[in-house]
Amino acid sequence: MKAIETAVVFPCAGEELLGIVSSPAAPASPPRHGVLIVVGGPQYRVGSHRMFVHLARHLAENGVAAMRFDARGMGDSSGPRQYFEDFDADIRAALDALFREVPSLRTAVIWGLCGGATAALLYVQGTRDVRVGALALVNPWVRTDVTQAVTQVKHYYLQRLLQGDFWRKLLRGGVALTALSELLRALRLTARAASAARSTGRTQVREGDDDADLGVRMAHAWAAFSAQGGRTLLILSEHDYTAKEFLETANMHPVWQSNFAHPLSRRVDLPEADHTFPQPEAHARVERATLDLMAEMA
Secondary structure (H helix, E strand, O other): OOEEEEEEEEEEOOEEEEEEEEEEOOOOOOOOEEEEEEOOOOOOOOOHHHHHHHHHHHHHHOOOEEEEEOOOOOOOOOOOOOOHHHOHHHHHHHHHHHHHHOOOOOEEEEEEEOHHHHHHHHHHHHHOOOOEEEEEEEOOOOOOHHHHHHHHHHHHHHHHHOOHHHHHHHHHOOOOHHHHHHHHHHHHHHHHHHHHHHHHOOOOOOOOOHHHHHHHHHHHHHHHHHHOOOEEEEEEEOOOHHHHHHHHHHOOOHHHHHHHHOOOEEEEEEOOOOOOOOOHHHHHHHHHHHHHHHHHHO
């Protein structure tokens, strides 16, 4: 089945946004569930190594309508750049456009990478949009001082400290003082987290903690979405620091463990993959997992 692509321009808060709708050319039946791809970070609708283009076309070739778009201030959309915490209006406008272009749709999946995944969770939390039946969260972005430090120590600095060239550079003055200060700061924060874990039985984050507010909001957004019958697919890349930091955050709040164990939640780990999974086998697994999610909604 081939894909038909249509460019659409739609309004959002006084600006004009550009999207590309990929639709099945000759579906056996009109598509009932669509996918809205939300881009994370300062990227536009094509994505690294054209990942969003390939994903949208693959979905359409398999009978699923998909749309990728530029949020305000990115790509070919007008207006000042918006950060993922302020994407609600952009996502709502894009969903409106997708449902107008494909009137047979009944529900949609919001598929987000990195900050796009975080934006998807914040959107369903803030809007309770009944059109959203599922979320596909890929390497979600969540960062606190503590989780960044723990991730750096566990997955970067520990390896560097075991390498002879690090100590040789240090003795020759080849390691900058700023790098040393960053290491010491990371070690202090990691020690603080470890101390908290010993005193409480686990490292817990309380709602209202300033440096953990985003992670807490995401956790409760997921829980509320599941309670309303929404499905959630979590995809994590093995060699991605964003994914590792997300898991460190999840270990700091018990709600995350309940989210992962919920019967409407599913997790897919991508071995050997990095943040944007350029490896063909990793990208193929993402496509299969997304189509499996669509089949579960049928």
